[in-house]
Amino acid sequence: MRLADLETPRLVLDAGRMDANVARLKARLARLGVRLRPHVKTCKSIEAARGLLESRAGPITVSTLKEAEQFFAHGVTDIFYAVGIAPGKLDHVIALRNRGCDLKVVVDSVEGARAVASRGAGIPTLIEIDCDGHRAGVKPGAPVLVDIARELSLGAVPLGVMTHAGDSYGCRSTQAIAQMAEQERRAVVDSAAVLREAGFEAPVVSVGSTPTATFAENLSGVTEVRAGVFVFMDLVMAGLGVCAVDDIAVSVLATVIGHQHDKGWIITDGGWMAMSRDRGTSKQPVDQGYGLVCDEDCRPIEDLIVADANQEHGIVARRGGGPLDAARFPVGTRFRILPNHACATGAQHDAYQVVRGSTDIIATWPRFGGW
Amino acid sequence: MRLADLETPRLVLDAGRMDANVARLKARLARLGVRLRPHVKTCKSIEAARGLLESRAGPITVSTLKEAEQFFAHGVTDIFYAVGIAPGKLDHVIALRNRGCDLKVVVDSVEGARAVASRGAGIPTLIEIDCDGHRAGVKPGAPVLVDIARELSLGAVPLGVMTHAGDSYGCRSTQAIAQMAEQERRAVVDSAAVLREAGFEAPVVSVGSTPTATFAENLSGVTEVRAGVFVFMDLVMAGLGVCAVDDIAVSVLATVIGHQHDKGWIITDGGWMAMSRDRGTSKQPVDQGYGLVCDEDCRPIEDLIVADANQEHGIVARRGGGPLDAARFPVGTRFRILPNHACATGAQHDAYQVVRGSTDIIATWPRFGGW
Numbered sequence: 001m002r003l004a005d006l007e008t009p010r011l012v013l014d015a016g017r018m019d020a021n022v023a024r025l026k027a028r029l030a031r032l033g034v035r036l037r038p039h040v041k042t043c044k045s046i047e048a049a050r051g052l053l054e055s056r057a058g059p060i061t062v063s064t065l066k067e068a069e070q071f072f073a074h075g076v077t078d079i080f081y082a083v084g085i086a087p088g089k090l091d092h093v094i095a096l097r098n099r100g101c102d103l104k105v106v107v108d109s110v111e112g113a114r115a116v117a118s119r120g121a122g123i124p125t126l127i128e129i130d131c132d133g134h135r136a137g138v139k140p141g142a143p144v145l146v147d148i149a150r151e152l153s154l155g156a157v158p159l160g161v162m163t164h165a166g167d168s169y170g171c172r173s174t175q176a177i178a179q180m181a182e183q184e185r186r187a188v189v190d191s192a193a194v195l196r197e198a199g200f201e202a203p204v205v206s207v208g209s210t211p212t213a214t215f216a217e218n219l220s221g222v223t224e225v226r227a228g229v230f231v232f233m234d235l236v237m238a239g240l241g242v243c244a245v246d247d248i249a250v251s252v253l254a255t256v257i258g259h260q261h262d263k264g265w266i267i268t269d270g271g272w273m274a275m276s277r278d279r280g281t282s283k284q285p286v287d288q289g290y291g292l293v294c295d296e297d298c299r300p301i302e303d304l305i306v307a308d309a310n311q312e313h314g315i316v317a318r319r320g321g322g323p324l325d326a327a328r329f330p331v332g333t334r335f336r337i338l339p340n341h342a343c344a345t346g347a348q349h350d351a352y353q354v355v356r357g358s359t360d361i362i363a364t365w366p367r368f369g370g371w
Numbered sequence: 372m373r374l375a376d377l378e379t380p381r382l383v384l385d386a387g388r389m390d391a392n393v394a395r396l397k398a399r400l401a402r403l404g405v406r407l408r409p410h411v412k413t414c415k416s417i418e419a420a421r422g423l424l425e426s427r428a429g430p431i432t433v434s435t436l437k438e439a440e441q442f443f444a445h446g447v448t449d450i451f452y453a454v455g456i457a458p459g460k461l462d463h464v465i466a467l468r469n470r471g472c473d474l475k476v477v478v479d480s481v482e483g484a485r486a487v488a489s490r491g492a493g494i495p496t497l498i499e500i501d502c503d504g505h506r507a508g509v510k511p512g513a514p515v516l517v518d519i520a521r522e523l524s525l526g527a528v529p530l531g532v533m534t535h536a537g538d539s540y541g542c543r544s545t546q547a548i549a550q551m552a553e554q555e556r557r558a559v560v561d562s563a564a565v566l567r568e569a570g571f572e573a574p575v576v577s578v579g580s581t582p583t584a585t586f587a588e589n590l591s592g593v594t595e596v597r598a599g600v601f602v603f604m605d606l607v608m609a610g611l612g613v614c615a616v617d618d619i620a621v622s623v624l625a626t627v628i629g630h631q632h633d634k635g636w637i638i639t640d641g642g643w644m645a646m647s648r649d650r651g652t653s654k655q656p657v658d659q660g661y662g663l664v665c666d667e668d669c670r671p672i673e674d675l676i677v678a679d680a681n682q683e684h685g686i687v688a689r690r691g692g693g694p695l696d697a698a699r700f701p702v703g704t705r706f707r708i709l710p711n712h713a714c715a716t717g718a719q720h721d722a723y724q725v726v727r728g729s730t731d732i733i734a735t736w737p738r739f740g741g742w
Contacts, residue, residue, distance in 0.1 A: 084628035087703040257455035277648035332458040
């Protein structure tokens with residue numbers, strides 16, 4: 001089978017690009033002396049994750065208990081569920097742990113800690129730190145950290161601290177990302193120090209985002225890095241300078257189904273259902289619309305982007321508009337479209353069509369969704 | 372089982388609201404004397420579609436061949452695939468037809484018509500008309516219509532014309548939508564007249580969008596209306612005046628997992644993976660963020676919206692910001708969040724948890740995705 005034999009749209013994964021992305025971050029973190037706990041929320045596929053794992057047992061990070069279940073069913077036991085635990089999920093967490101899964105959770109309040117500790121199940125639990133005002137977490141080094149750890153110790157196991165520098169996605173230079181990485185590091189290192197002064201060990205000091213993992217210059221005091229999107233990379237990462245466009249390992253195969261010649265439009269069957277509604281490059285210096293259009297060998301075609309999208313229609317045009325020689329792209333032409341955000345685009349598909357630098361399909365890897 | 376027993380996030384469907392939405396549009400189209408060919412791209416579920424269908428055989432509209440396959444496997448035979456046909460899908464179309472599925476396709480160019488006709492399989496084929504400059508299609512009444520029909524008649528069956536008034540989503544008053552409905556109607560009626568003058572029967576004259584179907588005053592000359600989102604409705608439709616907020620039949624059940632008290636934020640486990648990245652209300656007078664927050668009985672809570680979203684985190688805040696009494700919404704509180712766009716939010720889930728005006732779950736209906 002070749003890409004030309006597939007009905008479209010389909011999600012294509014270039015395993016060669018993926019392997020290079022993984023090797024690059026692994027080498028970097030090895031130099032910095034920190035362990036990688038890859039986030040499988042991006043790939044959601046056992047097969048795609050194989051090259052990511054340090055060993056069969058993990059470690060991994062997950063964003064849903066579905067991911068924990070799927071990876072545990074395939075032998076991964078060292079799992080951190082990195083979204084603040086909802087009390088209604090604790091039965092499920094305890095059931096997984098009772099089956100032999102070393103599942104860890106996270107809280108960011110005394111209230112949340114009480115819910116976990118009240119189960120008396122000894123669940124290892126991290127405390128989330130808000131390093132950049134982005135989302136959840138307590139302020140770095142805040143006294144409440146000790147209150148949360150004390151509450152946890154009544155029936156759970158306070159394991160340390162974690163943070164995620166989500167605001168690194170908004171940085172405008174690689175220097176700014178490096179500064180954000182240091183801010184992220186200090187947030188958890190300072191917080192761990194507060195816990196240790198109060199008598200808690202805090203063996204885990206966890207940071208993670210693909211941009212900060214790529215540009216951190218010093219990770220001393222950090223015990224692990226969580227990152228997810230680095231495995232595939234995407235246009236948002238390219239816009240940040242985290243990767244080159246040619247590093248992006250996932251693309252959506254789509255077919256030309258028509259034109260609006262007077263508007264310079266090519267219509268394809270790659271709409272937002274195939275690309276996702278993610279417009280992550282809309283605030284970057286180069287807006288890639290719903291995706292950057294490449295030929296079947298994944299080479300960008302000048303400045304063609306998916307300028308707009310309906311559910312199953314993509315409208316391809318020059319970035320900024322302008323005439324197009326539609327005769328070059330007759331009905332039936334196939335594009336590979338690089339996505340803004342690999343996590344979002346991946347989630348629209350149930351499998352990867354795997355290639356390795358050519359258009360021959362060497363495997364089909366299922367991926368899962370849901371919770 | 373009740374909603375309170377579910378792990379979150381989950382997609383909830385109120386069958387009572389759905390039935391009322393369906394009955395309302397069916398009654399309206401019956402008064403206008405036009406047949407409904409519901410678009411199942413919104414529900415993507417056999418069970419959810421049962422109340423939509425005129426008979427076991429259909430008719431229905433689909434946006435993917437996967438939808439055609441799924442509904443054909445359950446006895447639906449009268450199916451129109453309303454996305455311009457890619458030549459690479461014709462083998463699949465012919466295989467479905469050979470198995471007894473009365474599948475119809477659409478083209479909008481001589482080039483596209485040639486691809487279909489060249490198969491010599493007598494595939495019934497509509498010609499797409501561009502009634503509003505929105506997407507695909509030939510100009511209403513354009514002479515090329517006859518060229519396309521002639522090309523089709525060489526090996527396919529020219530069946531008539533279809534259009535979709537996608538720009539009705541951008542209207543700012545119900546009067547404007549009614550005018551758009553008339554523009555949509557004239558586009559296909561005039562185009563059918565051109566075909567008939569040239570000797571083609573054009574038995575099918577098809578229009579469709581939920582807004583225009585809701586406000587059309589006259590559909591004479593139209594033989595069928597395709598509409599999809601009316602079955603569930605959503606915040607975009609409410610913003611257009613097509614429905615009330617209380618008509619919206621789908622919601623995402625999510626749980627409070629934390630707060631940022633100083634910011635007036637409530638953090639939930641309903642992120643963009645559960646809501647989709649669709650921001651369809653962002654250009655409407657009332658921006659609903661990633662969704663409008665309701666209590667477990669689906670009553671809106673003042674002006675709480677999902678102001679921002681990460682993959683598995685939703686940030687709930689007052690529309691426009693402002694302080695919030697977080698003690699009213701402790702960790703573990705459950706919300707039902709109304710979506711911007713039912714098609715996009717539905718696609719993030721693999722099942723509906725079905726209720727009927729209460730929080731008791733009366734059924735779980737699977738839904739499918741993919742192509």
